[in-house]
Amino acid sequence: MAGGGDGESLKYTPTWVLALVCTVIVAISLTAERLLHYTGKGKAPLLSLQALHDLHIFIFVLAVVHVVFSALTILFGSLQIRQWKHWEDAIQKKEGYQEQGQQQQEKVTHIHQHDFIRGRFLGIGKDLALLSWLHSFCKQFYGSVNELDYTTLRRGFINNHYRDNPKFNFYKYMLRALETDFKKVVGISWYLWILVVLFLLLNVHGWHAYFWIAFLPFILLLAVGAKLEHIITQLAREVAQRHVAIPGELVVKPSDHHFWFNKPRLVLILIHIILFQNSFEIAVFFWVLVLYGFDSCIMGEFGYIIPRLIIGVLVQLLCSYSTLPLYAIVAQMGSSFNKAIFEDHIQAKITGWANKAKINRKNVDGGNKKTPSPQPPATESTIDQGREIEIQTISAPSNAQN
Template identity: 35%
Template sequence: MAGGSSGRKMDQTPSWAVATVCTVIIIISLLLEKGLHRIGKWFSDKHKRAMVEALGKIKDVDDSRVHLLVADVCGDYADKICVPLSAGNTMLPCPSGKRSQAKKEAEGSCGISRSAWSPRGGCWLGQGKVAFMSAYAIHQLHIFIFFLAIFHLLYTAATMALGRAKIRRWKEWERETSSLDYEFSNDPSRFRFAHETSFVRQHTSFWDRIPFLLYIVSFFRQFFWSVRKADYLTMRHGFISVNPLGPGTRFDFQKYIKRSLEDDFVVIVSISPILWASAVIFLLINVHGWHTLFWISLVPPVIILVVGTKLQAIITWMALEIKERHVVVQGIPVVQLSDHHFWFGKPGLVLFLIHFTLFQNGFHLIYFLWIWYTFGLNSCFHESFGLVIARVAIGVSVQILCSYVTLPIYALVSQMGSRMKRTVFDEQAAKAITNWQKLARKRRGGGKSSTHSPFRTPTESRSGA
C-alpha cells in the first residue's frame, strides 16, 4: 500500500470507525432488502408473475455479496475522508506499542516524509490527518463479511442437526403410545392419586416447593434430566386433550414437535436489525484494555442458562398445579396450557433470547476464526492466550447446550401455550388455512389478522419478543 493512511490495518483502525462503516453497510443492505420486498409485493398485487420470478432470482443472490458490494462503495468514500490523527489513534484494539508502530508506518512508510501527500487517501499526514478507514482495512472487512456468511450457514446447520438429533430420541416414546402396555397403564378409567403419577412425583419434591430452591434445582435439571419420559408423555397427553384433535386420536406428537422446531428455525436463521445492532456495539467497544472479547463472550452462556432454568421451572409449575387442583386423577394427569407461565405471557420472548444467544455466540466464534486467519493466534486482539482458550471453550459449550438441550425443550414446552402453532397440521393443511385467513381478511376489507387467532407463527414469535 502506498501512503500511510491507506496501509493501516484493522488492528490499527479505531473501533468507532469500524463500527460506523459496518453500521452504514448494514443500513444500506437492510434498505435494499426492504425495497426489494416491497417491489415484490407490488408485482404480486399487480399479478406480474414474470416480474415476481425475476425479482426472486435477484433475491437468491447471497446476502454476503450484497454486503460486499455495499462495502466496496463505502470503502471508496471511507478511504477519502480525513480525520485528525488524535481521533484516529483513539479506541484502538491494539496495545500502545502497536499504536506507536502504526503511527511510524503512517508517517514514514515507503520513504514518504511527514509533510507528504497520501496518494490514495488524500490526507495531509504532515498536518496530522489520516483516513477514516484505510483501503486495506476495508479489504480485511471484506474477508470478515465472507467469513460471517460462510460460517453462519455452517453454524446454523449444526444447530439444526443437534436439535433434530435430540428430538429423534423421543421417537421411541411416541411409538410406545401405540402399544397395549401404554393403553393399559394409562387407562382413562383408572383412578390414581395425583402425587403417585410419575410426572407429579418427579417434580414435586421438597426442593420444588420452595421458590428459591425450585430455581436451583431447575438450573441443574437442564444438564441431567432436560426432558424425561414422563414429561414428554404428560405434555403430549395435555396437548392432545385440550386442543381440538380428539382424545383418542393417533396424533404423532413427536413429528409435530419436529415440524415446530423447523418452524422456529426459520426465525433462528434470520438476522434482525436488533441482532445487527448488537454486533455493531460489540465492534464499537472492542478496545484494548477493556477485555471486551472475554466479557461479551459471557453473555450467551448467562442468557441460555437463565432460559433453560426458566423452561425447567415451567415444567415443575405445571406439575405443582396438577397437585394443587386434584387429589385424584383419571388416567394421565392433564397439564394446564397457558401463556402465563412464560415471561410477560409471551413464549416468543424465550425464542428471541435463544435466537439472540445463538447469534452472539456464533458471531464471537466467527470473529475468533477471522482473527486467527488474518492476524494469527498471537495477534494484539488476543491479550491473553488463556482467555482465548476460555472463550472458545465457552462458545462451543454454549452451542451444544443451546442446540441439543435448550432449543428442543423450548420446542416442547412452548406447545403448552394458550395457542397452538400452525404446524399442528401438515404442510398442505397449513397452507389451506393460511389462504383461507388471507381470503377472510380481504373480505373484511384487508385488515390485519386478529390478535385472537388460534395459531402462532414464527413472525408472531419474533414480534412477541
C-alpha cells in the first residue's frame, strides 16, 4: 500500500502559521459557545450549563475509550502476529542455505497438487462463487493465516516489489506497516464525528437504536474478514488459471483489483469505523452508568444492555485475533506498497536527502518572492534511492542484519 507524504514537522512550521491556526480554532470554539448562549437567552436555554458539562464528559469518555480499544486491538493483534516470526526465521534460514549452493533440484508440480491451491481453490465446490465466499467467511474463525499462506503471500510480495533484496524481512516490514497504519486508526476523523451525530439523533425513546447499532460493527467486521480471506482465494484462483504446472515454488501476483473499488486503503477505513462504532457503544454505556446510574431511562432495558456488551467484546476479540492479522498480510497484496518498506534508519536517510534537496532548491530560488510550487510526491527514483541505501546498508559488515 502506498504511503503518502507526511509533510514538514511542527518544528519547521513558521510561527505565524501556528498563531493563525490557533486563532481560528479558538475563534470557532468561542463563536459556538456564544451562539449557544444567545440562542437560549426573554426564553429557556437551548442547552444548560450542566447539560453542556455532561456533553463534554461524553466526548472525553468517547475519545479515551476509542484510544484504549484501538491500543488493545493492536496489542493483542501484534501478539498474534508475532507468532509468525518463526515462519520468517525458517524461510530466511532456508534461503541462506540456497545462497550457499545447497539448493534442491526444482521439480515440476501439477498446479492442482499444490497445497496452497488445494486448500484455497480446488476443494469440493470451492471453485463456485457462493461456496467460495462461504468458505472464506468460515475460514476467518479458524486458522485465518497459516504457514503456507504466509510463505506464499510473502514470496508474491517480494517477487513483485522487492526482488532486488534477497535479505528482505517481510515479517518486520508487516509490523512497521501495521504500526504506520494504526497511527491513523487511533485518531477520530471527520466522518466518525458525523456518525456520532447520527447516533445521537437516532436515540429516540422506544427505538432501542443503540441496541441495533451494536450489530453494525459486528456485521461489518464479518464482511471485512470474509473479504480478506476471499482475496487470498482469488490469488490462488489466478495462479491456477494461468498455469497447468509450476517448476519449483508457486508465486502469486499482488494486485489492487482484488480489493473493493480497487482501493486497499478502504479496508483500513472500514476497520477504523468498526473500532470507533464499538468504542461508541461501550463509551455510552460507561458514560450513562457513571452520570445517571444503571436504572436511568437513557440506559435502556436490561434485556438490551447485556447483548450490546457481549457483542462489543466479540468485536474486540475477533478484530484483534483474526481480522487484524489478516489485514496485516493481505493489505500488502496491492499493486503498491507502504513507505514502511524501508526500515527507520533508511527512512531517516531518505528524509534527510529530500530535505537537503528542498533546501538547495530554496537557495537556488534566492530572493524569488512568488509562491513555491508544492513538493512533488515520492517517485520511482526516490524509491530506487532508498533501495540503494538499504542494499548498501545491508551489505556493509558493520550494519549487517542479525
